[in-house]
Amino acid sequence: MNTTINDIARLAGVAKSTVSRYLNGGNVSERTKAKIRKVIEETNYEPNSFAQSLKAKKTNFIGVIAPTLDSYVTSTVLMAIDEELRKQDYTTLILSTSKQIDREIESLISLSRQKVDGIILIATGMTEKHIETIQSLHIPVLIVAQEVEQFNCIINDDYQAGFEMGQYVAGKGHQSVAYLGVTKSDIAVGQRRKQGILDGLNQGGANEVKVFQTEFDLQDAARITEELLEHFQPTAIIGATDTIAFGALKTLSRLGKKVPQDISLSGFGGYNISEVIHPALTTIRYNNRETGILAANTIIKMTNEEVVPPLQVSGFSFIEGESVQNLKG
Amino acid sequence: MNTTINDIARLAGVAKSTVSRYLNGGNVSERTKAKIRKVIEETNYEPNSFAQSLKAKKTNFIGVIAPTLDSYVTSTVLMAIDEELRKQDYTTLILSTSKQIDREIESLISLSRQKVDGIILIATGMTEKHIETIQSLHIPVLIVAQEVEQFNCIINDDYQAGFEMGQYVAGKGHQSVAYLGVTKSDIAVGQRRKQGILDGLNQGGANEVKVFQTEFDLQDAARITEELLEHFQPTAIIGATDTIAFGALKTLSRLGKKVPQDISLSGFGGYNISEVIHPALTTIRYNNRETGILAANTIIKMTNEEVVPPLQVSGFSFIEGESVQNLKG
């Protein structure tokens, strides 16, 4: 079967402690080093990392819990986390919950059983149960994308992003605006971003703003858009995400309404695809790679018991497309 | 610190072998069961899975190597793999290589050190080095998306898909067609799909077909499209992937050419987004979830040393959008 450190020791005619020292850079004479090196090369020996972490009480695993893998935002964040962690000799264990909130709890427990050194939770909401579970774990947990008082968090500046978008749309002269938001159990998107948008719109002079609620997916957003247009005729629609905006776009083009001539549209996200869509979508681009890198470095610090700021904010930039019409002059 | 099986045994006043038996369903009397259960509940004990797999020589980890996480296809396949594996009590270890081919080799070795029970490699190409490395591992490896004689593979029916697309486009009366393909080191897309398209076009009567090579990303495809249009005026462009087709679309709309009135366009992939794009892209949708589920079940069989067919093929469907104009009648 697989060669073990005992085999190496036997074949090299030394004690296994000497082999271990050789592998970990202890005091070994050149002569025995050579002997051991030779045997290891001949046998393709690879140390069993389970046995290593059993003694070391450190697995160099970091667990990441993501709501889904097939969204632009999460996968970009995940890629960045993975790359950064690997640079620092950690292995990333990604669990996806398929947006089922109870699977988040389950995943937290499962990861703690795997004895990961730390957990990054890309969250969509945060219940009492989450908080309890995390506190019962004896592992550092970093929350990404939601703000919770009790834990270390990395968030986007959703209020400010929303505010700038609201101000921009209102600044183009849009007075009656529909906002396609999401559940308020999502603090980041459902509460902060929304509040930012409302404040921005208000400050910019929009006086007829209506809020509608949709799921995160394209189909539902398309359906809600259709419904809302039956009793409200805004000059602009703001989607809480780009996907939601695309959903609205789907309905609009089906109804023969042109963007931005007949109605304006904007979103949040900044997917690559947005630039091919005609008209290019006006949106907010979050710096997802930066978020991922920051998350990776933060969780490593946490496992080393260094102090980290409880709340860190990742940046964004405003992308002006052609999807919002200027109603002024 | 963390409670161990020894603590439980001590607190319950039994031997640790009894606790182990309790946990694994051996012969334990009701009375001691109750005692142990009580202690375990009080202490929130979770067995250390490293210690378990050390003895068991089985980790219940399956490693998955993916070229990237931020592509629609890979992330859908990954989600399906992960869900299916979890159902069967396996943990998925996802490594992304950021499209660097040498990191695939590195990842294979790294996963074997983690003693995963099996590896699923979502491949973009297959070199001699890959084959050597895989053979030197003593772990079952399943190749997805590429066909290699030596190993078990799951592929899409790329030739047939290409053929149907070629036939369709030619059938609409397009005689001069540009194909935006990729490197032939990618056997699936770069060779089979291409050959299918060429054969389909040929059989459908297209007589001026030119092949161009691009990277997989949108930007490069946009650039190549611009170049090719300088000395070739096809009535249709076929992209090897939807992303490549979007890249072409970007250039076309920048040059003021309308799809499909001025030029027709099609792709491969079937992303959600394709239906919002106007015009809806004609494309081939692969059944990525099915591929993932099949991959998960196959690798489990392989770890159990069951025989599996060396080559399995996953299906696709033709999606007719509005991006290919009928030049006939």
Next chain:
DNA sequence: TATCGAATCGGAACCGGTTCCATTTGTTTG
């Protein structure tokens, strides 16, 4: 009540590493 087999349980070895400690070997210095 003695006997016997099955159920229950504890002790010890094992998985493959790391690390402490004591011993041996080698080198330097007085």
Next chain:
DNA sequence: CAAACAAATGGAACCGGTTCCGATTCGATA
């Protein structure tokens, strides 16, 4: 050349589980 010290090495314990094996307990039967 002996003493003193450092370097090199082997042996044993340990990490936290599982499993084998032998001992004990228990209940049923004769």
